[in-house]
Amino acid sequence: MPWTHNLQHKPGDCMEPTKVQSEGGLNVTLTIRLLMHGKEVGSIIGKKGETVKKMREESGARINISEGNCPERIVTITGPTDTIFKAFAMIAYKFEEDIINSMSNSPATSKPPVTLRLVVPASQCGSLIGKGGSKIKEMRESTGAQVQVAGDMLPNSTERAVTISGTPEAIIQCVKQICVVMLESPPKGATIPYRPKPASTPVIFSGGQAYTIQGQYAIPHPDQLTKLHQLAMQQTPFTPLGQTTPAFPGLDASPPASTHELTIPNDLIGCIIGRQGTKINEIRQMSGAQIKIANAMEGSSERQITITGTPANISLAQYLINARLTSEVTGMGTL
Template identity: 35%
Template sequence: MRCLIVTQDASVIIGKAGKHVNEIREKSGARVTVSESIPGNPERILHVSGALDAVSKAFGLIVRRINDEPFDVSSVPGSRAVTIKFIIPNSRMGTVIGKGGSKIKEIQEASGARLNASEAMLPGSTERVLSVSGVADAIHIAVYYIGNILLEYQDRPAAGGSSRDTYRQAGGRESYGGDRREERREPRAPGIDISGPGVQTQQIFIPNDLVGSIIGKAGAKINEIRTASSTQIRIMEPGQPGASANTDERLVTITGQPTGINMAIQLLYQVRSDPPSLFFPRTRRLTPPFCLVF
């Protein structure tokens, strides 16, 4: 994902001798680069690439760096909202906006960020600007949803081969993360029916030290949450396809009706009194419609 940033913010992101940008790369797992400064041009291009989880996390860290906030705490009331101006191809902007602005509205409600798509294309370009404003956590979540929509656009079949093949030929293979075919084979929890229309899937990351509390003795706690929410909940083991590259956290997949998913997330949060923002939401749409649960 690419965006325009003012030169002053670019300098803050890079840091002395690249210290700050190297820290962002290390903590997110994404590749972060900033274009050279052009005399007379007040903006530079920030390019963040990698798996979608890593890219969205990197933008959250970038906002924290701009605001001079710690990387390891959630955004607090009073945190300054930062605007990131993403560069989106005009051919894809409609997909991000949605019919009548429905997608933008859903992303705003899910993330707490504010989105605004420019009507005009950039001078001499076929691209437009999507401005995303919010605190670090809001930007992190919004970027994930936007990136997910863009990846789904790439997955649509095209004449002469799939657009995913075209994307890979262009060097974008790493942006796909886990194997979606593996995710579709996810086993269901015994005794819980998650079939029927409207079934969706939400994925969140949780700290490793919380896993034991969530599972409970002989799986009692997680089964209690499954039953109460009528959802299927799966905690992935490290090293499985699609699992987090960060060894300090685990991926939890929740499948069911939207109301049940919301309940399951709330029950998971209640297992321990950590701030909800410590659970970085990750969403992959496995079944329609687009899942926006937070």
Template identity: 35%
Template sequence: MSDSSAHNRDSASPLQSRSPTPSPQDTLTLRALVSTKDAGVIIGKAGKNVAELREQTGVKAGVSKVIQGVHERVLTVTGPVESVAKAYTLIISQLVASNPSSPITASPSSSHTTVRLLISHNLMGTIIGRSGLKIKAIQDGSGARMVASKEMLPQSTERIVDVQGSPEAIGLAIEEIGKCLLEDWERGMGTVLYRPGTSEERTGTRRSTNGLSSSSYGGSRRSNGDNVRRATSPSSQQASVAAQPAANMRTQNISIPSDMVGCIIGRSGTKITEIRRLSGSRISIAKAPHDETGERMFTIVGTPEANEKALFLLYNQLESEKERRVGREAQQQQEMQD
């Protein structure tokens, strides 16, 4: 494993591809969570391994910087789908071969392992498919097993998809996953990326540079926003957003299932008003579904920071409603059995 200085040198340097840059429509960026130990193997001494990976596949690849007290880092690979899949296959093979505890027999390809992909919550339906048909087809075609987490990661709108199998099987699955993500790339716009942090940062006890507690868009999935009110007053937050130059404003669109829109708006608009107030973003809701899926478009306008808070609050509200409905259905089934 390389030392931490080598890690930092590599992660801080620009990620360069040896091949011509493909068009944006054909370019996939796929992130995965890796341990600090595995990150060292991926980078290699003085960045040797990651440089060879870029040379062999033509992708851009890098690992996030080391954070003291945090044992996870984010691997990011960008390039054409086939190249990204090949890069992940090589990375996984390298990790399996470097781990003496792996049950390697004839070759690394015979060993099974797991890669933890970071996928936008909004794109999970694209990968799973109607009635789970898509994820089943990917598993059957690749020989890999896929398990999607139910919860979004702290302070983000990303979820983990564990892909389990041999390096080759995982590579095949990643190629199919990548194709799904590119086909429906618009749904991934506005994703709040997961950034590994210490427990102190996640619980909001640490103050950020803008004076807001980290808990203003983190904390409990069922948070009602009280922690935000303690962190900053509505008037000061709105004033800071209003003071932002127009060039710093961003517009983001997300699709919400029609049957979930009511829970986000709330009675007499109370919940959406609260989300607007807490985030400082302007949020408008389409009156009708925008396509055959029956989903309605939410348009969020504000600074990048305000939009990030708005997205997190919106997704939290969605998750809370889903949990409530699941609990209600379970209770109804129990009553029917009784």
């Protein structure tokens, strides 16, 4: 049986070049992944998919967009390097066009830069940054683009976000340099690709509307959650935000505070507290609850957490604490 020259692309081998042996030498195919917000994806797809169809035809690259009703989507661009650069150029110019259009309705005078977020296996980020930051500095200086490599990995993955911003021309030059680094230093070990999660709880209620938290933003949530909200309203007097008069005459508008206690294993308490208390402060801020963590007791392998606030505050704080524990445990792979 003749030896096949085409090494197939395995799922998860992001950025790893597929080598296709041809008569004329080596032709390198790359896969680059981009992280985009829903609005940006809508701009790339265009009416009835016309924009993305045109981009595919004119660049020659394969452009796939992840499914789902997620606030973030992954756009995968695959093809020989020259087709990838064409596709990137078209995306960068499209985003610039969107910025110009949005500015025609606003009084802003300075034009914001075009920004793209690449998703790169963490094992390749060291090569992108270079010794003491030398490589990333060289990229910034030679292309004029701003390049930032995220310090943390994206949730439940071994990938990091690399943000590039500048003029479309600067971005294209920068992507070319990044591709060269990717080809010179393939990923080490298996890559767990980042998959954006659908909009889901935690939920916040305000003014009769349910919201979910996505990053730093609260996004209106589908109606089934307002049922929870109605239940919460039956239990406690409820005042919409911004309304200072009591919801019921003669009653204090703020719901009575209650207390809930949790016990957490000592070895997991760190992921809830975070570096210098950043995570616990975030949970306090998002939930609106007071959270106290007891000191470690001698001979005990657990720590007590006391949560004080309204029932809604407490359930949100519990949800956020459980979410931290789940991501920590799944991240470790074993419990």
